[in-house]
Amino acid sequence: MPELPEVEVTRRGLAEPLEGATVLAVRLGKPLRWPLGIEPARLVGARLGLASRRGKYIWLPVRREPPAASGNGGLLIHLGMSGSLALAARPPEPGAHDHFDLVTDRGTLRLHDPRRFGAVVWSEGLHAAPAATLLARLGAEPFDAALTPDRFHAALRARRAPIKAVLLAGDVVVGAGNIYACEALFLAGIHPALRADRISRPRAAALLAAVRQTLARALDLGGSTLRDFADVHGAGGAYQAQAAVYGREGEPCPRCAAPVRRRLMGQRSTYFCASCQRR
DNA sequence: CTGGGCTCCTGTCAGC
């Protein structure tokens, strides 16, 4: 479900309401991708900090009392493929797919995740394991000014995998998942199967701009809601209606009217226009 | 080191 725009929409919805909140209880459902890594009771009484985001991970700082106590840290949250977070003053009884509740004096943060590829993991800090390990392999943030066209191009030149695979891997630039990788490649006019190291400097610059434009546009629209993504208040995104190629196999390309193609690349459906997107 | 495939899990939908 969630790519960077959806994760960021989620983070924005919970950051301010929960900053400074006190944890009253923790409820666990079925196991997620990894164990929580801390005894839930140890979180009770702790106060939450301002949530941040790195890639598709949300970091929720947790300061345990008393202040001098060792073991301040936070919760690293990932929504996986089907996860969403809801924040409610008085949430309904947990359903079969509600696997984590953080009950606070400012409301309950609940992870709903049918496929359970998501995770909520305790870490002593962003620079301690396991958070540091999970974040270590991440590429640049897409809106980081330090990611210049030259640096992006240089990173692509070191990779022989198809550009679509490189975008999805997230080790050059994070944030574009299957939808936005397809959309950005369409915008840039680049064939998804083109080897990353064969992309010229101007085309790399165009692709970086396309990734940024695609993610920014999706963010403006509240993300994409294909089946069930929702922000913390339950509102869906609207980007999916604007997608040029994703999920539009057989429909006319908005630029040239040739039928949009779908083909599997690394087990993932890849949508593109064979006439607009060149190798 | 890199690239590619597999895997985790549940739900939904098309096709027979």
Place this chain on the structure above:
DNA sequence: TGCTGACAGGAGCCCA
């Protein structure tokens, strides 16, 4: 209507 297989927004892990 019921069953089966394909596919779904991610990404860690293993192997060649």
